[in-house]
Amino acid sequence: MSIQPILEALPRALPPEQLRLIERAHMVAAFWHHGQTRRSGEPYIVHPVAVAVVLAELDMGYEMLCAALLHDVLEDSACTEAELLRDFGEEIVALVRDVGVLHTTADLEGCADERVLTLTLADRLHNQRTMEFLPKDKQRRKSQETLEAFAPAAARLGLEGVRLELERLAGSVLSAPPEIRFSFHAIAMGALFLPAGARARWVAEWLGELHALPGGRARARFVVHLLWGMPRMAVAVRRPLLTVEALLRPAVCCLRWLVESDARVWTVLAPPLAWLVIDTAAGRLGDAMVILITVPPVLAGGVRAVRKRLEDSDPE
Numbered sequence: 001m002s003i004q005p006i007l008e009a010l011p012r013a014l015p016p017e018q019l020r021l022i023e024r025a026h027m028v029a030a031f032w033h034h035g036q037t038r039r040s041g042e043p044y045i046v047h048p049v050a051v052a053v054v055l056a057e058l059d060m061g062y063e064m065l066c067a068a069l070l071h072d073v074l075e076d077s078a079c080t081e082a083e084l085l086r087d088f089g090e091e092i093v094a095l096v097r098d099v100g101v102l103h104t105t106a107d108l109e110g111c112a113d114e115r116v117l118t119l120t121l122a123d124r125l126h127n128q129r130t131m132e133f134l135p136k137d138k139q140r141r142k143s144q145e146t147l148e149a150f151a152p153a154a155a156r157l158g159l160e161g162v163r164l165e166l167e168r169l170a171g172s173v174l175s176a177p178p179e180i181r182f183s184f185h186a187i188a189m190g191a192l193f194l195p196a197g198a199r200a201r202w203v204a205e206w207l208g209e210l211h212a213l214p215g216g217r218a219r220a221r222f223v224v225h226l227l228w229g230m231p232r233m234a235v236a237v238r239r240p241l242l243t244v245e246a247l248l249r250p251a252v253c254c255l256r257w258l259v260e261s262d263a264r265v266w267t268v269l270a271p272p273l274a275w276l277v278i279d280t281a282a283g284r285l286g287d288a289m290v291i292l293i294t295v296p297p298v299l300a301g302g303v304r305a306v307r308k309r310l311e312d313s314d315p316e
Contacts, residue, residue, distance in 0.1 A: 001049050002026075006065060009056035018062035022052075024087060025066035032077035039133035047126060048072060054122040058159065060115075067095035067119055095119060108153040117153060121162055124150045128169040132185045143170035168203065183210055183223045190227045193234035252310070259307045269299055 003026045007019075014022070029048050036044035052068035066088060073079045074096055084093045098116045101107065111117045128146055131139050147170045154163035169188065187210075191203050206226065213219045258264050273295060281288035 001043065001045050003049065003052075003069075005049060006052045006056050009053045011059050014062055021088070022062055022065050022069070025069040025092075028079075028084075028087065029069045029073055032073045032079045036076065038130070040130060044072075044076075047130075050126045050129075051119075051122045054125055054162075055119065058118070058122075058162075060118065063092050063095065064115060064119060066092045067099065067115075068122065070096045071099045071119060071123060099123065108149050111153075114157060118157060118159070121150060121154050121157070121159065121166075125162055125166060125169075128166060129185075129188060131169070131173060132182065139173050143173040146170040147174070165203070183219050186223050187226060190230045193230050255306070256310045259303055259310065262303075265303050273299070 003022060006022065026045075026049070030045050033044040033048070038044055038047060048069045048071060051071065052065045055064050055068050070084065070088070070092070073084070074081065081093055081097065084096065095116060098113065099119045108117065108120075111120075124146060128143070131142065134142070146166050151163050151166045151170070154160075154166060172185075187206050188203055191206075194202060209222065210219055213222055258268065276295070277288045277292050280291055
């Protein structure tokens with residue numbers, strides 16, 4: 001699994017050196033987790049990438065994203081701290097070292113490092129999302145732990161979206177009939193198409209509708225129709241997020257490609273210029289000669305100005 005989901009979840013682009021370190025963390029994690037799988041049968045690297053996506057949606061720094069990708073390497077592989085220190089430095093390795101040891105309310109309340117706590121919450125959130133593959137008794141124990149310790153910790157940090165999703169996921173395990181739990185997990189996975197800001201509100205409404213439906217067949221139809229329409233809904237919800245800059249970017253790219261070559265420019269400009277000269281010559285030959293002498297230099301100057309403007313605005 002690539003780091004593309006992480007990059008897509010970032011609210012803004014990162015500098016190249018930070019992106020290179022994230023790519024390095026992904027490569028190291030993929031190496032040490034190679035051959036490992038989760039209970040779902042997926043390659044284990046899916047989990048650290050998903051945790052990093054949660055943190056990217058929360059607009060955490062690149063150090064946190066690297067730590068998310070590496071957070072299980074020390075515990076679940078033969079990788080040593082010395083090897084991580086050589087590549088990533090003390091700050092990231094300290095996050096990796098401290099995450100994963102916060103399980104009780106006392107542990108979470110005693111954690112003074114908000115970044116470690118946030119990383120632990122992101123880890124628990126993804127584990128809670130994929131809990132259907134655990135034994136039933138472990139699902140209930142972990143969900144009770146989530147309600148008693150992790151959701152309050154998210155509230156203290158002001159991570160309201162994380163708190164709501166943790167409570168909703170844990171509550172669905174502890175209180176819902178099995179068919180509702182299964183349906184809810186299917187919807188929650190499908191809702192990952194939606195923007196992070198809208199996801200919690202929609203999933204909460206759908207959970208309420210699942211409880212209100214009269215039977216398993218009605219719930220199954222509801223889930224199928226919802227998942228079928230989820231990609232289209234995701235496009236509709238994300239469309240208002242498009243900026244004018246994003247809409248104009250294809251046109252600017254085409255314009256840059258056009259003006260980079262004089263041959264391409266004059267291939268486009270020559271036909272209308274020739275038509276203008278011929279049309280004018282039909283009435284007055286002298287005016288046509290004036291156009292032929294004056295207009296091409298003006299157009300060439302305009303092309304040079306546009307080319308210079310595009311070069312000045314090029315981020316590279």
